[in-house]
Amino acid sequence: MSDILGYQFMQNALLAAILGGLGCGIIGVWVVLLRIPFIGVAMSHAAFAGAIIALLIGLNPLGLALVASILAAAIIGPLSDRINLDTNLSMGIVFSMLVGIAFLGIGLMRGPRTEALNLLWGNILTLERGDLILLAIATVVTLAFTAVCYRQLRAIIFNRMIARMSGIPDKLLFYGTLLISGTTITLNLKTIGGLLIFSLIINPPLAAYQLTYSLVRMLILSALFGIASCLVGLWLSYVFDLPTGAIIILTSGIILIICNLLSPKR
Amino acid sequence: MNSRQSSKKSNPTDSVRLDDVSLVLNGRQILRDVSLRIGFHECVAIVGPNGAGKTTLLKVICGLLSPSAGRVEILGTRLDRKSLQRLQRQIAYLPQDVSIDPRTPISVEEVIEIGRFSQGWLRQRLSAADRAAIEEAMRVTGIANLRGRPFGLLSAGQKQRVGLARALAQEASIMLLDEPLSNLDPEAQQDVCAAIDRIHASTDVTVLLVTHLIEKIPACCRRTLKMNEGTIVGETGIQAGAGV
Numbered sequence: 001m002s003d004i005l006g007y008q009f010m011q012n013a014l015l016a017a018i019l020g021g022l023g024c025g026i027i028g029v030w031v032v033l034l035r036i037p038f039i040g041v042a043m044s045h046a047a048f049a050g051a052i053i054a055l056l057i058g059l060n061p062l063g064l065a066l067v068a069s070i071l072a073a074a075i076i077g078p079l080s081d082r083i084n085l086d087t088n089l090s091m092g093i094v095f096s097m098l099v100g101i102a103f104l105g106i107g108l109m110r111g112p113r114t115e116a117l118n119l120l121w122g123n124i125l126t127l128e129r130g131d132l133i134l135l136a137i138a139t140v141v142t143l144a145f146t147a148v149c150y151r152q153l154r155a156i157i158f159n160r161m162i163a164r165m166s167g168i169p170d171k172l173l174f175y176g177t178l179l180i181s182g183t184t185i186t187l188n189l190k191t192i193g194g195l196l197i198f199s200l201i202i203n204p205p206l207a208a209y210q211l212t213y214s215l216v217r218m219l220i221l222s223a224l225f226g227i228a229s230c231l232v233g234l235w236l237s238y239v240f241d242l243p244t245g246a247i248i249i250l251t252s253g254i255i256l257i258i259c260n261l262l263s264p265k266r
Numbered sequence: 267m268n269s270r271q272s273s274k275k276s277n278p279t280d281s282v283r284l285d286d287v288s289l290v291l292n293g294r295q296i297l298r299d300v301s302l303r304i305g306f307h308e309c310v311a312i313v314g315p316n317g318a319g320k321t322t323l324l325k326v327i328c329g330l331l332s333p334s335a336g337r338v339e340i341l342g343t344r345l346d347r348k349s350l351q352r353l354q355r356q357i358a359y360l361p362q363d364v365s366i367d368p369r370t371p372i373s374v375e376e377v378i379e380i381g382r383f384s385q386g387w388l389r390q391r392l393s394a395a396d397r398a399a400i401e402e403a404m405r406v407t408g409i410a411n412l413r414g415r416p417f418g419l420l421s422a423g424q425k426q427r428v429g430l431a432r433a434l435a436q437e438a439s440i441m442l443l444d445e446p447l448s449n450l451d452p453e454a455q456q457d458v459c460a461a462i463d464r465i466h467a468s469t470d471v472t473v474l475l476v477t478h479l480i481e482k483i484p485a486c487c488r489r490t491l492k493m494n495e496g497t498i499v500g501e502t503g504i505q506a507g508a509g510v
Contacts, residue, residue, distance in 0.1 A: 033370070152387060155380045158372050158417075159364055165328065165354045166383040166436065213416040215371040265369045 004238065013124045013244075015132055017230035020124075020191045020200070023139040023184045025226025026146055028205040029219050030177045033157045039076050040181055041198050045098040046072035047186045048194025051119045052105035061119060062134070065189060069182035072098075077178050102194070122193030122245030124234060131190060138187045142180055146219065149173055154215055191230075193245040203252035204229060210256075210263035225255050280342065281306050281440050281472035282327055287336030289326060289496075296322045297333070298496040309466050309473040309486040314493035320476040321362060323493070324442045327474070328359045341439060355384040358433030358471075362444040364425065368418035374428050375413040378403055381435035403435040406468055407461045423454025430461050434469070441465070443475040447482050459484040 004010050031040045050068025051061035076094065106116050118126060127135075146153075155163040156170050164170045181201070188197050208221035233248030260266075282304040289297040297319050304310050312320050325331040326338060329350045338345040340353045358381065366372075381403070382396045383389075392400075404410040407427045412420065417428060426446050433441050446462070447455045459482065466473055466486040475487060483490065489503035 148390070151379070151390070152383070154372060154376060155383060157370065158366065158377055158380060159361075161330070161361065162359070162364070162380060162432075163383070165330075165357070165359055166380055167351065167355050167387040168383055169387065209369065209371070213369070213371050213373070213419075215376075218371050 009125050009127075012127045012129070012132055013234055014231070016124050016127050016135060016191050017234050017248075018227050019132070019135045019139045020188045021204070021226035021228070021230035022223050023135070023142045023226075024188060024197075024200045025204040025223040026219060027142050027177070027181050027184050028201040028203075028226070029208070029215075029222050030146075030153055030157075031181055031201055032205045032209065033215075034153075034174065034177060036077075036178070037198075037202055039073060039178065040185070040201055042072045042076050042094045042098070043069040043178070043182050044185045044194060044198040044201075045095055045102070047182065047189060047197075048119060049098045049102040049105070051186075051189055051194065052102045052116055055116055055119075056105045056109060061115070062186060062189075066183060066186040069186055070179060073175070073178035073182055077175060119189050119194055121243055122189070122191055122196060122248075124191045124230075124244045124248075127190060131187075135187050135191075138180075138183050142184060145176065145180055149176070150215075153177070191245070192248060196245050196249045199249045200226060200229065200252055203249070203256045207252075207256040207259040210259040210265060213265075225252065225259075229255060279305050280339065281308070282474065283337075283339040284327070285337040285339075287326060287333045287338060289322060289331060290334045291322075291331075296496055297326065300336070300496075300498055302491060302498060304472055304474060307466075307470045307472055309462075309484070309488060310475070311483045311487040311490045312474065312476045312493055313478065313480050313483070313490055316478060318493040319496040320478075320493055321444050322496075324359070324444050324474070324476055328357045328442055329354050330359075355436075356439045357442060358436045358438035358440070359442045360426075360429045360433055360444060360446060362448065364429060366418050368416075370416070370418045372417050373413070374409065374415050374417055374420070375400065375404075377417050377428055378431045378435050381432040381437075384436045384438065399435045399437060400431075403431040406434060406464050407431040408457070421454065423450045423457055426450065426454070426458050427461050430458070430465060434465055434471075438471065440472045440474065443473065445477055446475065447477055447479050455479075455482055462486065 031037060047065040047069035051065035054061040054064035106113055109116060152168050152173055155166065155168055156173060160170045185197050192200050204225035205222040207225050208218045211221060212218050229252035230248050233251040234244055237244040237247040280303050284300050284302050287297055287300045300323060314320055322331065326333050329345055341356060343349050343353060345353055378400050379392065382399060404413060407430050409427050409431055412424060420428065446458055450458065462484040463486045465471065477483065491498050492500035
């Protein structure tokens, strides 16, 4: 293993695992506690569909992926705010349409579909310096957002109406959370893949949620679980020659199961 | 009884003033020509059967709902889009149901801190004044021993007292309590009533309390307004500044 660590692609993969696990773990706490997982899933599928369409028409996939995920949040977010949206119905419509668009795009591609399949399953071993810089920026923004708005977000989690009446701009912070989620999702498409990325946003905070009543500890644990999932998944995929994205998500799922079994909240 | 004899000119001793307020929601008349005046440091109970419009009335007063007709004044200022944010910080509202997942990671003290955002929402740290207000709120409501407990694990009565503490920590001029005694056992109802009495006695806050439990009104409530079918149909007790 130590030999492989000398290679640039593996060093990039390790750094991406840490940054991706950290960013997803932190923003995932707010997605879970704000009870917006269905919006997050829609955003990840929208990002994936946007990236595929970009590849189809010869554009940079990240740009259109980001636009698509933010568009999904911009449509579903206010809708869920204003009406008592049936989430099962909305999820059914959004997922089927977005996944359909994505796979239609893949089907229409002529020639090799390697890049498209990398976006589907993720390929952490193909990340370049530019990808890492973007990932680092997104992670820093996520951490800064959490640090600056921690108390306000905590109030919104308790009760949005009470937070609003206390003077907190709940809508601004809610859509800010969606925007950062969309950015995190988009920049981790290459790491984990469009179909799996959302599990990395949900599983680590859910695992942390089982273990503590402290929000600070939940954030720390979620970040650690996110990083651990990515590093362990990377190592296992190297040792057993398995798809990295899938192993990362399976690792995060196993951590969640263990935490649920050990939960003092049961 | 609608106080249609009320003067058109604002009386600066009024905390809350409603003039002929009506509200239609989804084609249904919820409030009908409601006029009332609540003086500074009054404690008034609004009673009535379920569906009388009591909760809706509170929501109109705190700006969560806009009336279809009529005028709402808070502390002598008309409640409208321009004044809404500023006036809402002067109102501490306890909704009827603040249910959260029992596993939610927020403690009692962190819930009470929310009240202090009325002093400025951007602040990152609690000041000495914030901490003093929070401590005093916990002392008055008798929940200092619960400060580190997860809010979701408290009993219903304890949660109501935490809500009162949060409202008290806000240092608002007006407190609106929506069914604070519902779903509580008799002992918890007594505790909450006692906490409301202590709050009213130790501060100059105006309290407006909605309940369908006529026999359980806190002692500090010297006036009771009766509501039915969206309008005020009766009043008992002494109005502060009576004779105006």
